[in-house]
Amino acid sequence: MSGRPPILFPLFAGLESLEGVGPKTAELLAQAGIERPRDLLFTLPHAGVDRRRVDTIRGLELPATATVEVTVGRHTKALRKGGPYRVEVEDAATSFQLVFFHARDDFLMRQLPTGQRRLVSGKLELFDGVAQMVHPDHILRPDEASEIPAYEPVYPLTAGVTQKVMAKAARSTLARAPELSDWIDPDLKLREGWPDWHAAVLAAHAPETARDLSPDNPARRRLAYDELFAHQLTLALARSVERRGKGRASVATGALQSKVLAALPYRPTAAQERAIAEIAEDMGGPKRMARLLQGDVGSGKTLVAVQALLVAVEAGGQGVMMAPTEILARQHLASIRPLAESAGVVVEILTGRDKGSERAAKLAALAAGDIHILVGTHAVFQKDVAFHDLRLAVIDEQHRFGVAQRMELGAKGHAVDVLVMTATPIPRSLALAQYGDMDLSMLDEKPPGRMPVKTALVSVARTEEVIARLRKAVAEGRQAYWVCPLVEESEAVDMTAAEERFRLLRAALGEGTVGLVHGQMPAAEKDAAMARFVAGETAVLVATTVIEVGVNVPNASIMVIEQAESFGLAQLHQLRGRVGRGDAASTCLLMYRPPLTELARQRLEILRETEDGFRIAEEDLAMRGAGDLIGTAQSGLPRFRIADLERQAGLMQVSQQDARRLLAVDPALESARGQAARVLLWLMEQDRAIRLISIG
Known part of the structure; x- marks a missing residue:
């Protein structure tokens, strides 16, 4: 190309x-x-500003924008420096004043010569019963009148650039x-x-x-569609290149999966069964699988992941499950191993902590095919890690494993099927924007037996009461999270807030009962603090960032979130999902600083009403907008100039189907429409897509 x-x-x-x-x-x-x-x-x-001409300003409801032809009258200069300079003008029926501050007299004399006709347009207001137009937007000779459109577009401005220059x-x-x-x-x-x-x-x-x-105007809708279509075309090209890599059919026998199901104390939900069937079908086909498993907090993604990994093992291969941190990898191991072992499958873990002979032994077993499922951090991608026959990679999507890395996985010579799991319910339009190159499986129901979490709003004024309740719960052997507010300005401020809260709670609850994690700590310290909490050595964990709380502590049944109004709905929902994992009744206290804005109150009340993450995500999108919802900066979500993901969600879906259809009939974009689409990709600066066509 x-x-x-x-x-x-x-x-x-x-x-x-x-x-x-x-x-x-x-x-x-x-x-x-x-x-x-x-x-x-x-x-x-x-x-836009309505600049239709009027013959006279008489009878207008002021303040109003008016465009009128006038005869210029007397000039009255400013009495003091920077004071008002006034020019009397007369229209067809009445007179009013044009007013200027800090103006140069000679300039105004030239622009508004007494006795001549001028077209003026600007905002008219009444001051002490006198109609005045302060600093008109336009002053033109009658023969230049056509320069002002009847409806003048107003552009988003940047500092130092005027509307005139933009227009x-x-x-x-x-x-x-x-x-x-x-x-x-x-x-x-x-x-x-x-x-x-x-x-x-x-x-x-x-x-x-x-x-x-309005975004619904046909011209604007079309331009929005062009943006979304270019984006989806890029994703669809990535998908076809990704899937063109020879896939390998991994055909399930069901022998191992049925053993796991037999060992379970409950039946999978219909959503889990559907997701497992979709994955098995993809894995059994000749193309590489690229599927996103979207599940709400506690919807049972682990079981689906295990069954997918077992399909790989049933077909005679191996599976790998990757997590962003060592703690989460160990947690996956703890939840996967008992399930897999009930089917006689060998599960091992590999992290940066493995050294020397122990590491060598694991690598040898992996290369020989004696380890069926490997759990680990990105350490599993190091040069010396060789699988006997890797068929499936399950990626726990907390570390934004993008299209590029997924392609790298394929380049390692593994025609690996990929399943990405995300615990953040994203509305469908955003899921398509971010993962349009993947197919979607959704877990939208909760397994039986999950205890609902009671959610309450509490004013900061009642902090002492909350601490007293906490003291009682800790005495009964329960554990709690205390999440500190998010201060946008700096992590250092977050840290001091957390350390302060940590000291207060330690003083109230006793030495050794309270732990602390925040973003500024070295990883090893963070891991140690988390491990103590997981082991039950500390009863209360004070945390700043949401990220550190990706752990599973069934005994933790209280979640306190300070200044809950400073978090996004989706984050609050994620945090709340950290409790209610055991058999104790759980509570989530959303502490806020009054007075709450109407919007903040609405948001917190949605949480009180529902535990359905997908509904919460849709509400969040409607209230906050797409960029905020997943933090555009790190989300890989493109910044659209025209398309509005909240209001035009439906267009995203149409554009994805359209892009996939076009590539199905014209994979190299060579038809007339394909050539036009290439021009669109250049116009929208989709360089990556253009590189992909040339690879093709």
Whole structure:
């Protein structure tokens, strides 16, 4: 795939090639992420001002924006430096004042010569019964009147760049926007009533009413779709390259899986059975599996993972399960081993801690095929780790194992099926944005026997009461988490808050009963503190970051979250899921600082009402927006300029199906529509996709 198509060159030129943009403005725009004309094209107006002409301002309800032709009257200069400079003007029926502060007299005399006609437009307000327009937005000669559109688009501004400069630069960009062939499926375009690309861009920059600014406007919807489609096309290309790697059919016999089921004290849920069937079917097929297993806290992902690993073993191969930290790896081992051993399957763990002869012995057993399932951290990917016949990798998705790493796994010569597990219920539209190259299995029901967690809202004023309750619970042999607030500014502030809380609780509950973990601790100390809590040596664990709490301590039945209003809903739900894992009745106390905003109260009440993570995630998305929901910075979620994942969730699904369909009939993008799609990929700067086509 040779370089960028020439038709797009004008959109990728320097910003200074645009009218009215000099080096200084270009620099300011670049700070706001607008580096080339193309970026301006996709920076759409977010509001508009009605600048339709009126003959007179008489009868307008003030304050209002008015555009009116006037005759310029008397100038009254400012009496003191920086004071008001006034110009009397008269329209068809009445007079009013134009007011300027810090103005240069000579400049105003030239701009508003007494006795001449001018068109003025700006905000009119009443001051002491006099109508005034302070600093009009536009002052034009009648022959220049056409420069103001009847409905003026308002662009999102960046410091130091005015609306005028933005509008001029946008106009200059639109003048060089090329006509492009269409990459959208013609039936879809017809059904949705979408304009061609060029027409859509022009329309989006020239709204005629407030309705045209809505995400549902056909021109905007089309441009949003283009963004989502380019993104999904990239993911679909990655998926086809990933799956083109010869898969190996791992056909389940069911012999080992049935032993595990027989040893279970309960029956799997329908959701678990469905997920296991989907995975087994993928693994039995000739293509490589790339599947995402999405399950809420406590929905029984472990059982599904074990059954998937057993499919690999039944087919004569091995499986690996990767966790982000050693503690979580050990926990997976503890939950997987008893299940696997009931089927006579050998499970081992490999982490950075394994050294010398012990490590060598494990590696030898692995290479010989004597270890069937290996659990570990990313240490399992080191050079000297060789499997006898690796068929499945299960990745516990807390460490954002992206498409690139999944491809690397394939490049190791293992045609490995991949199952990624995530405990964060993500609304479907976001799951598609982040994992569109994978197929989805969802666990949306809880196994029987999980105790519901009682959730209560408590004001900070009642902290003493909470500590007294905690003292009583600890005396009864129960364990508790105490999560400190999230201070955005710095981890150091988080740390002091946590250390302070730790000292207070230690003083109240006694030496040795309270442990502490925070983000600034060395990993070994963190692990040791966690291990003491897991072993029950400490009764209360004070923690800052959410991440450190990925542990399973069935005896822990109390979760206190300070300043719960500073956490996202999904995080709160994750934290709450750390209790209620044993047979004791569990409680989650959401402590807040009054007064709560209406939105914060709504959010905390949703948690009180429901334990359904998918419902919580949907509510969270509606309230907070997609970027916040999964922390855009580290989530690998693309930043869309036009598409709005909350309001246009449905488009994401359509774009995924469309992208997969196009590649199914035209894998190398060589048809007319395929060629148009290549241009779209260049336009949307999907370089990765372009590299993937050239690999293909």
